[in-house]
Amino acid sequence: MTDADVLDEVFEVIEARKETLPEDSYTASLFTHEKGENAVLEKLGEEMTELVLAAKDDEHEEIAHEAADIVYHMLVLLAMKDMDLEDLRSELEDRR
Numbered sequence: 001m002t003d004a005d006v007l008d009e010v011f012e013v014i015e016a017r018k019e020t021l022p023e024d025s026y027t028a029s030l031f032t033h034e035k036g037e038n039a040v041l042e043k044l045g046e047e048m049t050e051l052v053l054a055a056k057d058d059e060h061e062e063i064a065h066e067a068a069d070i071v072y073h074m075l076v077l078l079a080m081k082d083m084d085l086e087d088l089r090s091e092l093e094d095r096r
């Protein structure tokens with residue numbers, strides 16, 4: 001499986017959670033007033049700091065862990081703003 005496939009799959013699950021809001025889902029909780037946009041932004045800030053610290057310590061596993069947390073929460077943010085991976089891909093394409 002390529003990286004693009006896993007990103008698409010995770011994004012699809014996020015969109016489904018946004019639609020159906022299952023009670024036992026952390027992702028769904030981010031789309032409710034219980035947590036919401038501020039919780040996502042706070043998480044992104046925390047995880048960015050953790051990524052910087054992991055990079056400084058040259059901890060490769062930790063770098064991958066924090067980077068994945070950031071990508072996941074970034075995908076949630078895109079879905080929250082009614083955007084999708086195409087918006088990200090076209091922005092990157094435009095820079096080539």
Ligand SMILES: N=c1c2ncn([C@@H]3O[C@H](COP(=O)(O)OP(=O)(O)OP(=O)(O)O)[C@@H](O)[C@H]3O)c2ncn1[C@@H]1O[C@H](COP(=O)(O)O)[C@@H](O)[C@H]1O
Pocket residue numbers: 010013014017024025026027028050066068069072
């Ligand atoms: N990729 C993720 C993902 N990354 C992080 N998290 C959750 O985000 C929450 C907060 O993350 P934290 O980084 O604070 O937690 P942590 O790993 O202990 O953090 P640190 O050690 O970095 O501080 C935790 O409950 C994690 O489980 C995620 N929750 C869900 N997903 C994806 O979303 C899908 C749907 O999951 P549900 O949310 O369960 O519906 C899953 O199949 C995954 O693909």
